[in-house]
Amino acid sequence: MAALTTAPAPALASPGSADDDARGYAFSADARPVPGATSTTDAALLRPGSTYRSTLPPDGAAHYRLDLDATSNAYVSATAVPDPAGSVAASDGIKVSVQNTDGRSCSYDTATIGGSRSPRPLTATGTREADGPLCEGAGTYYVVVERVGPESAGGTAGSGDSEGLGGSSGPSATAGAAPEPWELELTVATEPPPAQAGATRAPEAWDSATPAPPTDEPERRPGGAGFGTAAILGQGVWTADIEPGQTLFYEVPVDWGRQPHATAELGSASGADRSYAVAALHLSLHNPVRALVADARTGYDGRQRAATLPPVPPVGFANRYASADRVSGMRFAGSYYLVVHLGAQVAEKVGPGPFGLTLRVGVKGAAQDGPRYAGRSLPSGIFDVTGAEAGASAGGTGGGGAAMTAVAAGGFGAGTVILAGLMVWTVRARRTGAGASRSG
Structure with missing residues (x-):
């Protein structure tokens, strides 16, 4: 029997610990530790609706x-x-695949560091x-997570953030330096079929x-340090401070x-001795299951x-049949995520910061009824914007309806910010409770 992965990494810290702060990512508070196995034979079970924390070795793969x-x-x-203090190459990254018991891939996806050569989630x-x-x-079925990069066993780099692939050495290419394991946050979601064919x-x-970006009076909104702590945004103009090497997470109900x-x-920024930092600012949009929809950099x-961000279509069930990620990714309603990273090299090229960040966020179009699902999604309510109660009380309908329209359409006032915060807090609390009860 294959042994579980025992990479030379420190023990997993509790979510929200000082170790999380040092790594620059806030793991979800309900993330449960799970080992990544070196073989499918000993792969640990991942339950739909749950969030996990694991470790990815510098070579080989982690199986679940x-x-x-x-x-x-x-x-x-x-x-x-x-x-965050390590060195990475532009082509260093990860590959995630779901496979059947015959070793065939249902799908795979890759994400790489890109031209900034800056460590980031x-x-x-x-x-x-x-x-x-x-x-x-x-x-x-099996989930296989592996590293990709110039020297990795995983093979070639992915197609995600692959610009500027040459010139820099990282853990997988630095002579004499032992590559470091990376920590992982894993989520599993399931979507039932629609009750009626469409x-x-x-x-x-x-x-x-x-569309023309909003020109509202800016409101200050610091970002979260992970998907689980993302700050809620609606349409409007939002400001924050960001430091070189930092990644900020925001949640937008759509x-x-x-x-x-x-x-x-x-x-x-002020200062005379400045040089150009390549691909320094990176903005990405992720859908409710955290899949990348679109990104942009400068x-x-x-x-x-x-x-x-390049234009994306209105949220629609049939978008999933498109080949382009920025169309197929807009396949369900729920919480979309804006992730902003400022390259670590900005500190050397421009200055230590922090620097002023402005986000102009718009959500256009009228809310529509979504498909009626023949069952419940896990986590409950993940494809709603009005709370987990909607799916249960309406027989599994996926449509949030127009109840969230005022929140997402207009600029947020103080009252609607509080209302939206309570809605999302309720969703998270119920998801956590549902996940705990299912897993015993």
């Missing part, structure tokens, strides 16, 4: 097990956290679609014009039929710069 029914889609997200998501040609049917092709046309857009601006030399 899923027990899935025949009709639900499953989404497994892995966020890898490199040491990397998120990749594997999918088991119940109607897929290789992965239909109930039974056991369109099986992605919309052929949608409004792809880049209902069926609505279309988010965002721009991140880095303010000007360099920085101390003069104000902006990174604007």
